[in-house]
Amino acid sequence: xxxxxxxxxxxxxxxxxxxxxxxxxxxxxxxxxxxxxxxxxxxxxxxxxxxxxxxxxxxxxxxxxxxxxxxxxxxxxxxxxxxxxxxxxxxxxxxxxxxxxxxxxxxxxxxxxxxxxxxxxxxxxxxxxxxxxxxxxxxxxxxxxxxxxxxxxxxxxxxxxxxxxxxxxxxxxxxxxxxxxxxxxxxxxxxxxxxxxxxxxxxxxxxxxxxxxxxxxxxxxxxxxxxxxxxxxxxxxxxxxxxxxxxxxxxxxxxxxxxxxxxxxxxxxxxxxxxxxxxxxxxxxxxxxxxxxxxxxxxxxxxxxxxxxxxxxxxxxxxxxxxxxxxxxxxxxxxxxxxxxxxxxxxxxxxxxxxxxxxxxxxxxxxxxxxxxxxxxxxxxxxxxxxxxxxxxxxxxxxxxxxxxxxxxxxxxxxxxxxxxxxxxxxxxxx
Numbered sequence: 451x452x453x454x455x456x457x458x459x460x461x462x463x464x465x466x467x468x469x470x471x472x473x474x475x476x477x478x479x480x481x482x483x484x485x486x487x488x489x490x491x492x493x494x495x496x497x498x499x500x501x502x503x504x505x506x507x508x509x510x511x512x513x514x515x516x517x518x519x520x521x522x523x524x525x526x527x528x529x530x531x532x533x534x535x536x537x538x539x540x541x542x543x544x545x546x547x548x549x550x551x552x553x554x555x556x557x558x559x560x561x562x563x564x565x566x567x568x569x570x571x572x573x574x575x576x577x578x579x580x581x582x583x584x585x586x587x588x589x590x591x592x593x594x595x596x597x598x599x600x601x602x603x604x605x606x607x608x609x610x611x612x613x614x615x616x617x618x619x620x621x622x623x624x625x626x627x628x629x630x631x632x633x634x635x636x637x638x639x640x641x642x643x644x645x646x647x648x649x650x651x652x653x654x655x656x657x658x659x660x661x662x663x664x665x666x667x668x669x670x671x672x673x674x675x676x677x678x679x680x681x682x683x684x685x686x687x688x689x690x691x692x693x694x695x696x697x698x699x700x701x702x703x704x705x706x707x708x709x710x711x712x713x714x715x716x717x718x719x720x721x722x723x724x725x726x727x728x729x730x731x732x733x734x735x736x737x738x739x740x741x742x743x744x745x746x747x748x749x750x751x752x753x754x755x756x757x758x759x760x761x762x763x764x765x766x767x768x769x770x771x772x773x774x775x776x777x778x779x780x781x782x783x784x785x786x787x788x789x790x791x792x793x794x795x796x797x798x799x800x801x802x803x804x805x806x807x808x809x810x811x812x813x814x815x816x817x818x819x820x821x822x823x824x825x826x827x828x829x830x831x832x833x834x835x836x837x838x839x840x841x842x843x844x845x846x847x848x849x850x851x852x853x854x855x856x857x858x859x860x861x862x863x864x865x866x867x868x869x870x871x872x873x874x875x876x877x878x879x880x881x
Contacts (some may be wrong), residue, residue: 451608453454456843458685463561466746467709468511468512468513468704468870468876469509469512469746469749470663471509471512471517471866471869471870472510472512472515472517472524472866472867472870472871472876473512473517473863473866473867473878474509474510474512475864475866478503478506478507478861479506480859480863481506482502482503482505482506482545483859483861484797484855484859484862484863485502485505485506485550485757485760487855487856487878488636488847488848488851488852488855489760489761489764489847489870490851491780492556492722494726494764495526495723496616496727496730497725497759498697498728499730500734501730501731501733501734501756501759501760504737504738504741504756505753505756505757505760507659508744508753509743509744509746509749509750509751509752509753510744510751510752510754510856511678511704511706511749511750511751511754511878512870513636513676513704513755513877513880514678514704514706514875515751515754515870515876516752516753516754516757516844516845516848517848517860517863517866517867517870518867518871518876518877518878518881519749519845519848519849519881520790520864520867520868521853521867521868521870522777522853522864522881523848523849523880524864524868526775527736530624531577531578531579531776532777532778532879532881533574533576533577533578533579533776533777534580534582534777534778534783534872534880535573535575535582535778535780535781535849536581536582536583536584536725536778536779536780536782536791537561537583537690537780538561538581538584538585538587538589538780538781538782538785538825539560539561539568539583539585539586539589539592539599539602539781540560540561540585540586540587540589540591540841541558541559541560541585541587541783541784542558542559542560542587542588543585543586543588543591543618544588544591544616544618544620544649545586545588545620545646545649545653546647546648546649546684547640547646548644548646551795552587553584553702553719556793559662559783559784560592560593560594560742561592561594561782561784561785562593562594562595562814563594563596563597563602563783565785565813565814565817566602568813568817569781569787569813569817569821570606570609570611570740570777572633572817572818572823573610573821574609574610574611575744576821576825578611578614579610579611579612579879580611580613580614580635580705580849580879581606581611581612581613581614582613582614582615582616582704582773582880583599583602583613583614583615583766584615584616585616585680586782586783587725587783588617588618588620588621589615589616589617590617590618590620590621590622590626591621599615599626599630599797600626600629600630600633601802601877601879603615603629603630603633603634603704604629604632604633606633606835607633607634612634612635612879612880613633614634614635614636614637614638614877615630615634615636615637615638615862615873616637616638616640616680616879617630617637617639617640617683618639618640618641618657618847619640619641619657619660619661619664620650620653620656620657620660622660622663624663624667627660627664627667628665628667628670631664631667631671631672631675631747632672632866634675635674635675635676635677635877635879635880635881636675636677637664637675637677638678638679638680638706639647639657639661639677639679639680640676640678640679640680640681641654641657641661641662641679641680641681641697642682642754642823643681643689643690643693648698652855658700661679661701661703661855662675662701664677665677665701666705676877677703677705677774678703678704678705678707678751678865679697679703679704679705679707680705680707681693681694681697681700681705681706681707681708682707682708682710683707683708683710683755684709684710684731685710685733685736686729686732686733686736687736688739689729689735689823690707690710690735691736691737691738691739692740693710694707694745694750695743695748695750695796698744698748698749698750699748702747702748702749703729703749703804704749704750705749705751706750706755707750707751707755708755708758709755709758709762711762711838711839714821714838716839723808724765726764729759729763730759730763733756733759737752738805744772746867749762754823755831757844758844758880759804761843761844762843763841764803764838766837766839766844767832767833767841767846767847767850768830769817769842769846769850770790770832770837770842770846771845771846771849771850772790772845772846773789773790773827773828773831773842774828774829775827776789776824776825776826776827776828777793777827778790778842779791780794781793781813781825782797784812785811785812785813785814786810787811787813787820787821787824788810789809789810789824789827789828789831790809790831790840790841790842792837792838792841792842793831793836793837794810795838796836796838800836801805803834805834805868806830808831810832811823811824812813835862843879853858856881
């Protein structure tokens with residue numbers, strides 16, 4: 451009989467179709483021209499930078515791809531409901547990550563389970579089919595009125611809601627891991643190469659062991675569940691790039707690095723050409739040290755990381771289509787339903803604004819009215835000039851600019867994207 455490690459290797463091979471799907475199937479020359487026109491890089495004098503060659507030839511992890519929003523755009527055009535929403539069930543955390551998006555907006559609360567399920571019922575009526583459980587704080591610490599993370603994901607699955615879980619992977623028993631992988635569509639474990647003051651000294655050993663348990667139980671309990679590890683990478687830190695490669699070798703599952711960006715950095719001051727060129731030069735130098743070792747067996751979502759480095763150093767899109775159409779949002783643990791997840795981390799600024807009700811409402815006051823108001827969307831949030839450098843930039847640039855591209859580029863990219871996310875595969879409902 452095959453041992454468990456051999457079986458797991460076969461399982462990984464079966465799920466490695468992402469390696470040949472999506473933008474991985476597009477010729478680098480076409481994809482490079484696509485990026486140049488999508489971001490109008492000639493305007494910034496960046497169209498000839500070698501960084502674009504690196505992006506265009508790098509490995510994309512299809513379930514995490516920035517191109518997924520094009521399939522969402524296509525579904526929108528057909529009248530489908532494609533809203534996405536993050537829920538922070540807990541604003542309590544056992545880690546002290548210095549790069550935490552919400553380090554300035556902790557409220558120390560956990561959401562009332564009755565209010566949570568009432569909210570889920572309302573968004574179901576609006577056509578929502580998928581949510582991401584994240585923090586805020588750490589979801590696995592949620593304990594309210596007999597409910598916990600396991601019961602929440604199981605109840606959501608019973609309601610027909612797909613769940614993607616983002617967790618630090620620390621506080622789990624074997625039984626909890628087994629039940630969670632049965633109930634969710636995907637999991638991302640956040641793993642950082644430091645132990646911050648006040649954190650458990652054995653943090654990484656425990657997270658290591660739990661990731662391996664997630665891998666094992668996904669094989670035995672729910673082979674369709676995607677597992678990935680996310681980490682933060684400073685643009686110019688060779689150590690961070692090498693640590694990312696170490697993670698891919700250690701676990702053999704996709705690593706999804708994200709650029710380290712302070713939530714206090716204002717997006718409107720994000721372009722200074724000479725500085726941007728120096729930054730791209732340094733990031734490219736660091737990336738090229740690990741690029742030869744990135745393969746489907748040591749998988750890193752390099753393309754997604756590199757595009758974020760580029761996009762986060764270009765001016766913010768003036769039109770935030772995702773909030774104008776009510777497509778995105780975040781429910782915080784205190785019941786505040788924000789139109790934008792990134793802006794919810796700036797509650798310390800927003801709560802002092804006279805128009806703060808443009809940014810959020812609270813479901814504890816009237817859950818139906820709050821959801822009704824949210825899905826209507828709102829125009830002009832960017833005009834408040836408090837947007838941080840934002841992951842929605844990558845979605846907005848596609849929603850705003852894709853239709854203006856030459857037909858040959860559009861069709862090549864769109865055909866690959868639609869095939870990759872057909873019928874919700876490759877986490878097609880999470881974007």
